[in-house]
Amino acid sequence: MGLSLRGRPSPRVGVGVLALAALAAVAAVASMAVDATAAENAWPPLPEPAPRAVLIRGATVWTCSPQGILENTDLLAVGGKIVRLGKNLQAPADAVVLEASAKHLTPGLIDCHSHSDIVGDVNEFTNSCTAEVRVADVVNSRSIALYRELAGGLTCANQLHGSANAIGGQNAVIKLRWGEPPQGLLFADAPQGIKFALGENPKRANWSTATDRYPKTRMGVEQVIRERFLAALDYERAWQEYEANKSRKGVVPPRRDLQLDALVEILRGRRLVHAHSYRQDEILMLLRLAEEFGFRVATFQHVLEGYKVADELALAGSGASSFSDWWAYKFEVYDAIPYNGSLMAERGVVVSFNSDSSELARRLNWEAAKAVKYGGTSEADALGFVTVNPAKQLGVDARVGSLEVGKDADFVLWNGNPLSTYSLCEQTWIDGRRYFDRARDLQAREAMLQERETLLTKAEAARKKDEAKGKGDWRPSYLESQEHDHSCAAEEVRP
Amino acid sequence: MKRAFLSGLSVAALLAASAVPLPAADLVLLGATVHPVSGPEIPDCTLIVEGTTITALGRGLAAPPGAPVLDVAGLHVYPALLDANTVLGLVEVSSVPGTVDISEMGDINPNVRAEVAINPESEILPVTMANGILSAMIAPRGGTIAGTAAVIRLSGWTWEDMTIASPVGLVINWPDMRVQRGPNARPEEEQIEQRDGRLRELRAAFADARAYVQAVGAEGTRGIPVHDRDPRWEAMRPVLDGKIPVLVAADDILQIRAALKFTEEEKLRLVLLANGDVWRVAPELAARHIPVILGPTHELPSRRWEPYDEPFTVAKKLHEAGVRFCFSYGASAFSAAHARNLPYQAAMAAAYGLPKEEALRGVTQYAAEILGVSDRLGTLEPGKEATFIVTDGDPLEIRTQVKRAFMAGREIDLHTRHTRLYEKYHARPRPAANLEPAAAQR
Numbered sequence: 001m002g003l004s005l006r007g008r009p010s011p012r013v014g015v016g017v018l019a020l021a022a023l024a025a026v027a028a029v030a031s032m033a034v035d036a037t038a039a040e041n042a043w044p045p046l047p048e049p050a051p052r053a054v055l056i057r058g059a060t061v062w063t064c065s066p067q068g069i070l071e072n073t074d075l076l077a078v079g080g081k082i083v084r085l086g087k088n089l090q091a092p093a094d095a096v097v098l099e100a101s102a103k104h105l106t107p108g109l110i111d112c113h114s115h116s117d118i119v120g121d122v123n124e125f126t127n128s129c130t131a132e133v134r135v136a137d138v139v140n141s142r143s144i145a146l147y148r149e150l151a152g153g154l155t156c157a158n159q160l161h162g163s164a165n166a167i168g169g170q171n172a173v174i175k176l177r178w179g180e181p182p183q184g185l186l187f188a189d190a191p192q193g194i195k196f197a198l199g200e201n202p203k204r205a206n207w208s209t210a211t212d213r214y215p216k217t218r219m220g221v222e223q224v225i226r227e228r229f230l231a232a233l234d235y236e237r238a239w240q241e242y243e244a245n246k247s248r249k250g251v252v253p254p255r256r257d258l259q260l261d262a263l264v265e266i267l268r269g270r271r272l273v274h275a276h277s278y279r280q281d282e283i284l285m286l287l288r289l290a291e292e293f294g295f296r297v298a299t300f301q302h303v304l305e306g307y308k309v310a311d312e313l314a315l316a317g318s319g320a321s322s323f324s325d326w327w328a329y330k331f332e333v334y335d336a337i338p339y340n341g342s343l344m345a346e347r348g349v350v351v352s353f354n355s356d357s358s359e360l361a362r363r364l365n366w367e368a369a370k371a372v373k374y375g376g377t378s379e380a381d382a383l384g385f386v387t388v389n390p391a392k393q394l395g396v397d398a399r400v401g402s403l404e405v406g407k408d409a410d411f412v413l414w415n416g417n418p419l420s421t422y423s424l425c426e427q428t429w430i431d432g433r434r435y436f437d438r439a440r441d442l443q444a445r446e447a448m449l450q451e452r453e454t455l456l457t458k459a460e461a462a463r464k465k466d467e468a469k470g471k472g473d474w475r476p477s478y479l480e481s482q483e484h485d486h487s488c489a490a491e492e493v494r495p
Numbered sequence: 496m497k498r499a500f501l502s503g504l505s506v507a508a509l510l511a512a513s514a515v516p517l518p519a520a521d522l523v524l525l526g527a528t529v530h531p532v533s534g535p536e537i538p539d540c541t542l543i544v545e546g547t548t549i550t551a552l553g554r555g556l557a558a559p560p561g562a563p564v565l566d567v568a569g570l571h572v573y574p575a576l577l578d579a580n581t582v583l584g585l586v587e588v589s590s591v592p593g594t595v596d597i598s599e600m601g602d603i604n605p606n607v608r609a610e611v612a613i614n615p616e617s618e619i620l621p622v623t624m625a626n627g628i629l630s631a632m633i634a635p636r637g638g639t640i641a642g643t644a645a646v647i648r649l650s651g652w653t654w655e656d657m658t659i660a661s662p663v664g665l666v667i668n669w670p671d672m673r674v675q676r677g678p679n680a681r682p683e684e685e686q687i688e689q690r691d692g693r694l695r696e697l698r699a700a701f702a703d704a705r706a707y708v709q710a711v712g713a714e715g716t717r718g719i720p721v722h723d724r725d726p727r728w729e730a731m732r733p734v735l736d737g738k739i740p741v742l743v744a745a746d747d748i749l750q751i752r753a754a755l756k757f758t759e760e761e762k763l764r765l766v767l768l769a770n771g772d773v774w775r776v777a778p779e780l781a782a783r784h785i786p787v788i789l790g791p792t793h794e795l796p797s798r799r800w801e802p803y804d805e806p807f808t809v810a811k812k813l814h815e816a817g818v819r820f821c822f823s824y825g826a827s828a829f830s831a832a833h834a835r836n837l838p839y840q841a842a843m844a845a846a847y848g849l850p851k852e853e854a855l856r857g858v859t860q861y862a863a864e865i866l867g868v869s870d871r872l873g874t875l876e877p878g879k880e881a882t883f884i885v886t887d888g889d890p891l892e893i894r895t896q897v898k899r900a901f902m903a904g905r906e907i908d909l910h911t912r913h914t915r916l917y918e919k920y921h922a923r924p925r926p927a928a929n930l931e932p933a934a935a936q937r
Contacts, residue, residue: 338913370893375917
């Protein structure tokens, strides 16, 4: 079924994932406006084509680089890349020019923990290790969350498998290129990653029905992970032996194992581990297990007791991607404190704040402000919690996360200090293309609401006419659709 | 303690027979910018507290001699914030059932009272107070008629001590009026029967309560026998008498319209616990003087086609239509621990067009008015309770620090589970520079 039985892991598709990906792609293509008229009338608005160049003039620029915050500064981007940052820059002839004095310019915000743009369920619930499944196969380019999050300044997100399994599925880092098909959202150069999960979720502590799946304790979680890595080492050795001896007659290759392929990639540093975790004991357990097997845990996700083992995290070089201030929704987060981010950062851990929520992902700048409030992190460093630090954690900081020459032109224009609760996002750009523009949104929504009103009036008239004749099945369902959100934190309420 | 101190002062004043008696004071705040909310801010203000009450505030007031003085120059004083709908105190860890007391079994529970289940030692309460929220309306959540809500202060020795007013309203969760369609939906007839069954039960509860009140009232006249007592219908008397409102939770337009019709027919006072579609009926709410306790502003639009900022603009639309409103953090078990972020619900509304001063009133004055406790809370005026916070800036800004807090004249300790853990681990000794990672397990 399209599987290569030879060689190292390569792009592959199984029947199920192919079907899902195809469905998503068809849906996305269907939703894309093909002709210009449809694009103009689309709701929410689709982005206009990228200009060749864009010049932002006179903004307060939060570089999220060693340059810090620059007052009254211009930024020039050409061909989707930042080419200059300075005073009184000249605009190329065909550039879009934005006068931005009194406005603030920041890098596009990055969410290191999201499930917003995944088709269907985010958990392959069945096994304790599901390293073979891939979020990249089920990226949902039609998710309305993409647009809503762009409107909050988000440009990049780590789409993660859920936290039901000790070893979950493979992630997909995306850029929020609203209007593109699923493949167009993938962050091409981002290192591959995978979700791990420790604590109450993989041991199914909060399931409403009884479950007999191993593991049931934190002790068992460690053993599941250890057993799988030992299996991966055996598997890798079998392939090495085969490669060494395959010229001999009668030597057959080992059976390809997609799950163990992914685990071997972790062991060889080709796949980043993002480990859902809360308590210090489980964090330390995975740190030591990773040391033993010779890999680095790229990030601990949530890591709400990370402040208790900040030195251990820093020494191991693991990042921490935390909630700013969530706590008390499970017993394992009863010691979570809003000082967590600042405390870990003080001891040398690379810290980010994430959302794990399609709602919270629209205001990560506010989450950053909480690092100023609790723990006294500087404003510039705090904004780094949602820009350059998650970029480092995802291994994409050479491309995004800061406003520096040579980086992708992913930026946000705010009408005030981005850490102020009274500021709002006016424009969001990715690769030098404007994907969100509040002014354009306000115009387009007027047209949409008027059109909607016209259609409803017509429908109502038709209903009355039909009802008078005693026929027709008119049950308007236009007010019925509900959007769904997923959060690992809320998994205890799932069956 | 304060009372004893006050009596001491009074005795001293009496003994000094020749002196003109000066007003006594237990606390004088000097030099802050005071934001009474009911009026313009007062820079360099003197605020005088006697016992539990504010007795005077203004520029250049003389501090009564001998009173303890707190110099808060450069800082700001605001009324303490009020969360108008929450389950604070009724839940500790939302995933651990033993710590959750918010939803009683059954659909008709008018006799359930929120305040009797408050855990005064809940660690969530100090965490909430540390960000300036000192009182709240707590409401039971289960079934159709959930029980009665109470306004409480978040600190006290017992739940009686903490209860400011009870009952302040009867909580009704309006049944979901929508019929879901699609491949995974239950049969329509089944959904409709369930919905209509809940509506019939709700209507019957009010009819039964009225009949019960009539029967009990007629006891002894013309040989009418004594009626068995029923705590459910007894609890509904203040609602039927119009002494307290029904607090109807309804977000969807169909629910809201049905609730408006029902309460008009039943002649009930209505306060909506609403979000989402509530702005769509703003003119009717204004005409009928129906106030709205808003749920969280930090919500997603409920429909795909709605503008992304729809939930951020609900308060603005109500304000512009002349509807009375206030904010709440919402009464889910998960939200209780995060109620400290209440001021930012108001801030989001301000970012998207609600005037800033209206946003502030929405977590102070308007909340107190709608909950019927504005005689003591919500603004800073002589005669009001001395319940206020001292900050280094606008409490609706996340970066602002709450420096001190006073509840009825008594200072609140702002240390929390969070500050204790912070201090403990901030002081954890750092590792030696040459520390090696611990030995592998095996």
